[in-house]
Amino acid sequence: MSRIETKFADLKSKKKSAFITFLMAGDPSINKSEKLFKKLPKLGVDIIEIGMPFTDPMADGQLIQKAGQRSLNNNTNLIHVFDLVKKIRIVDNKIPIILMGYFNPIYAMGVSTFLKKSKSSGVDGFIIVDLPPEEDEEFCKPARKIGLDFIRLATPTTSSERISKVLKNTSGFIYYVSVTGITGTKNLNIQKVEKNVKFIKDQIDIPVCVGFGIKTPKDAKKVSAVADGVVVGSSIIELIEKNQPLNKICDYIKSLANAIHS
Numbered sequence: 380m381s382r383i384e385t386k387f388a389d390l391k392s393k394k395k396s397a398f399i400t401f402l403m404a405g406d407p408s409i410n411k412s413e414k415l416f417k418k419l420p421k422l423g424v425d426i427i428e429i430g431m432p433f434t435d436p437m438a439d440g441q442l443i444q445k446a447g448q449r450s451l452n453n454n455t456n457l458i459h460v461f462d463l464v465k466k467i468r469i470v471d472n473k474i475p476i477i478l479m480g481y482f483n484p485i486y487a488m489g490v491s492t493f494l495k496k497s498k499s500s501g502v503d504g505f506i507i508v509d510l511p512p513e514e515d516e517e518f519c520k521p522a523r524k525i526g527l528d529f530i531r532l533a534t535p536t537t538s539s540e541r542i543s544k545v546l547k548n549t550s551g552f553i554y555y556v557s558v559t560g561i562t563g564t565k566n567l568n569i570q571k572v573e574k575n576v577k578f579i580k581d582q583i584d585i586p587v588c589v590g591f592g593i594k595t596p597k598d599a600k601k602v603s604a605v606a607d608g609v610v611v612g613s614s615i616i617e618l619i620e621k622n623q624p625l626n627k628i629c630d631y632i633k634s635l636a637n638a639i640h641s
Contacts, residue, residue: 555579
């Protein structure tokens with residue numbers, strides 16, 4: 380079993396949802412970013428999503444856009460991202476690590492090189508926002524071939540006709556986007572989330588995790604009752620933007636973990 384499969388199986392046996400954090404590599408600085416990422420496993424985080432900075436992040440709201448720009452201003456690149464993964468692996472070799480971002484930087488490096496470096500550094504899977512099912516030959520299938528998961532996004536506007544294509548080569552888990560629009564901008568409708576998560580789970584036998592619109596421990600707790608995992612990013616990144624001390628950011632992350640796991 381992969382690290383992702385093992386993690387979800389363990390949580391399922393305990394009747395718990397996964398707590399997944401999204402943070403941008405290199406934000407607010409490469410060193411501070413590393414310190415925070417290395418603390419995540421002990422704060423109750425189950426799966427780590429690492430944002431790969433990109434100049435045109437079309438799915439991201441203002442908070443994550445600015446985090447990406449701060450990272451780029453620090454000259455963060457994919458080599459720094461791989462180094463970050465290796466440093467997390469020194470602290471915890473079991474926690475699943477996912478890279479999230481856009482295809483352009485991967486294409487610039489070369490898909491084969493990127494996948495080899497991902498595998499050797501300890502990456503478990505990818506969420507590449509701008510690669511639809513029609514482009515599976517480009518990246519999804521080569522990633523799957525070497526044992527790395529390709530996690531697809533489903534949204535409230537994904538039709539019943541489209542969902543079969545979205546799910547076809549997906550592995551690891553499905554990332555359900557709980558609101559229409561970009562990250563961090565709208566409040567979620569828990570009844571609608573529950574209905575759509577059930578619809579997806581009826582189509583495929585892998586976990587369904589929910590992100591976008593989850594801003595508080597209360598939100599996270601509600602989502603954890605209807606989904607296999609909860610993804611939180613913008614509200615943590617907002618604390619980083621406000622230059623909050625590391626201990627306060629860690630306390631907030633721990634409060635989210637406690638809410639989800641309770």
